[in-house]
Amino acid sequence: MRLDLSGLASFTGRLITPYDPGYEAARVLFNTRVRTRPALIAQCAGEADVAAAIRFARDNGLPLSVRGGGHHASGLSLVEGGVVVDVGGMRAVAFDPAAATVTVGPGIGWRDIDKVTYVEHSFTGADGLEYGLAGPGGECPTVSNAGYSLGGGYGPLGRTFGLGCDHILEATLVDAEGQVLRASETEHPDLFWALRGAGGAGFGVVTSLTYRLNPVPKTVVGGLIAWPMAKAEEVFRVYRDLYADRADEKLALCLLLTTDPYPEGEQVIGMYGMYVGPPSEAAAALAPLDALGEPLFSSMGETSYFDLMQGMGEEIVYGLQSKWLGGYFAPDGFDEPAFAKLADHFRRMPSGFSMVRFDLLAGGAIARVPQDATAFVHRSPLHYVSIISQWQGDEETDLNVSWVDDFAEDLRPHLTGEVYQNYANRELTGWETAYHGANYPRLQQVKQRYDPSDVFHTAQSVRLPS
Numbered sequence: 001m002r003l004d005l006s007g008l009a010s011f012t013g014r015l016i017t018p019y020d021p022g023y024e025a026a027r028v029l030f031n032t033r034v035r036t037r038p039a040l041i042a043q044c045a046g047e048a049d050v051a052a053a054i055r056f057a058r059d060n061g062l063p064l065s066v067r068g069g070g071h072h073a074s075g076l077s078l079v080e081g082g083v084v085v086d087v088g089g090m091r092a093v094a095f096d097p098a099a100a101t102v103t104v105g106p107g108i109g110w111r112d113i114d115k116v117t118y119v120e121h122s123f124t125g126a127d128g129l130e131y132g133l134a135g136p137g138g139e140c141p142t143v144s145n146a147g148y149s150l151g152g153g154y155g156p157l158g159r160t161f162g163l164g165c166d167h168i169l170e171a172t173l174v175d176a177e178g179q180v181l182r183a184s185e186t187e188h189p190d191l192f193w194a195l196r197g198a199g200g201a202g203f204g205v206v207t208s209l210t211y212r213l214n215p216v217p218k219t220v221v222g223g224l225i226a227w228p229m230a231k232a233e234e235v236f237r238v239y240r241d242l243y244a245d246r247a248d249e250k251l252a253l254c255l256l257l258t259t260d261p262y263p264e265g266e267q268v269i270g271m272y273g274m275y276v277g278p279p280s281e282a283a284a285a286l287a288p289l290d291a292l293g294e295p296l297f298s299s300m301g302e303t304s305y306f307d308l309m310q311g312m313g314e315e316i317v318y319g320l321q322s323k324w325l326g327g328y329f330a331p332d333g334f335d336e337p338a339f340a341k342l343a344d345h346f347r348r349m350p351s352g353f354s355m356v357r358f359d360l361l362a363g364g365a366i367a368r369v370p371q372d373a374t375a376f377v378h379r380s381p382l383h384y385v386s387i388i389s390q391w392q393g394d395e396e397t398d399l400n401v402s403w404v405d406d407f408a409e410d411l412r413p414h415l416t417g418e419v420y421q422n423y424a425n426r427e428l429t430g431w432e433t434a435y436h437g438a439n440y441p442r443l444q445q446v447k448q449r450y451d452p453s454d455v456f457h458t459a460q461s462v463r464l465p466s
């Protein structure tokens with residue numbers, strides 16, 4: 001049945017229903033395994049559109065979801081038979097170089113923000129080096145800044161400057177009544193607290209965010225180094241020791257098990273990332289890697305933060321089905337027994353598109369923020385494992401799902417049970433504690449205050465207190 005869209009006469013963006021030839025392109029997510037079919041995708045052009053879409057869903061008794069860049073690992077940004085409030089096209093950027101802040105629309109990705117604040121802007125630091133101002137982004141250019149930061153936001157600048165959510169100074173949000181609220185330390189502080197870590201978990205639609213920015217040299221040392229899988233356990237050990245009790249917060253290296261090139265190349269273990277400081281300091285920070293001998297490949301060298309991130313983003317393959325499981329390592333979990341399992345399961349993966357990543361390196365500035373200062377609770381574990389099964393055809397689904405399920409089950413004894421809410425798994429039982437830990441009851445109070453009718457309900461949104 002066709003929806004009567006007359007209630008959206010004032011909508012200035014684009015309204016897309018299943019009768020529109022553009023429906024599939026507007027619907028499809030990064031994870032193409034998600035086949036959810038909304039009744040309406042409301043591609044909003046501004047706050048008034050967002051408010052109109054929320055009211056339309058309520059007036060018609062339809063469920064709604066919020067969509068930005070479309071990267072939700074389990075597809076909860078789409079809702080079956082409901083209204084998708086799509087803010088991916090709201091991409092304004094207002095840069096204040098003097099204050100070192102930027103105010104952006106929710107849909108824009110970090111590379112497009114960095115172009116304005118880091119690439120096109122320069123200043124000379126007290127050390128005589130040329131700097132730009134970088135946002136706290138990750139490597140994927142199409143992840144929205146809002147989806148990323150509202151759920152936490154781990155990137156290579158995290159140990160030095162904090163998570164994406166730690167950089168938010170102010171948020172504008174359209175609530176369940178269609179009202180525009182501004183949240184900051186001084187306005188709606190309880191909502192501001194909840195948005196920083198649980199902002200995608202059912203409080204409203206964020207329509208702009210103001211972030212503080214970080215001074216990052218225009219030239220840094222970064223890149224990717226890869227070794228053959230035969231060296232996997234040795235590389236794990238060196239990586240563990242690189243960070244155990246380490247005070248240096250500028251070394252941001254992630255670990256990766258992958259196939260190079262996709263999907264039929266050689267299985268490799270790699271480290272990628274950067275030294276977030278003057279290039280002259282990088283060699284000493286990277287020296288422990290020399291013990292690993294000659295790599296298969298290394299692009300580690302002088303580059304710019306932007307070029308490095310852009311290059312990493314270009315390695316991301318689109319148009320695949322996926323299942324993503326993982327968790328934070330227990331304090332003694334990232335060690336020999338886990339290393340053996342990681343190497344063994346990876347070697348047996350059925351699809352060359354799959355990978356295992358350790359890309360949420362924490363500590364440093366992330367760990368210095370108290371666990372109750374924001375809604376983001378996972379501040380003490382240092383390492384996270386993401387087991388990302390990716391494949392093409394439906395006939396490959398069972399095999400690839402079994403691989404990731406068995407792998408995750410085998411690793412479970414080494415993990416804390418906490419899961420990063422931005423790497424969401426819709427099958428997770430106990431997601432309330434796994435995502436939000438001790439902060440969950442307080443989130444329920446904020447939910448009661450800002451969305452008492454549970455309009456922003458999804459399978460994993462914060463529940464009203466009982």
Ligand SMILES: Cc1cc2nc3c(=O)[nH]c(=O)nc-3n(C[C@H](O)[C@H](O)[C@H](O)COP(=O)(O)OP(=O)(O)OC[C@H]3O[C@@H](n4cnc5c(N)ncnc54)[C@H](O)[C@@H]3O)c2cc1C
Pocket residue numbers: 030065066067068069070071072073076077078087106137138139140142143144146147148149150151152153154155199200201202204205206207316359422423
């Ligand atoms: C290839 C890839 C790379 C990634 N890299 C990183 C990384 O380096 N670091 C990291 O921390 N995470 C990373 N992520 C995870 C990513 O941060 C989350 O999946 C994030 O939620 C994606 O946001 P989105 O808007 O692109 O996705 P969507 O699917 O559009 O949205 C996901 C959810 O975010 C919430 N949301 C989005 N926008 C708004 C808004 N304006 N208001 C309220 N809620 C909103 C909603 O709950 C929505 O369901 C990556 C994911 C992928 C697939």
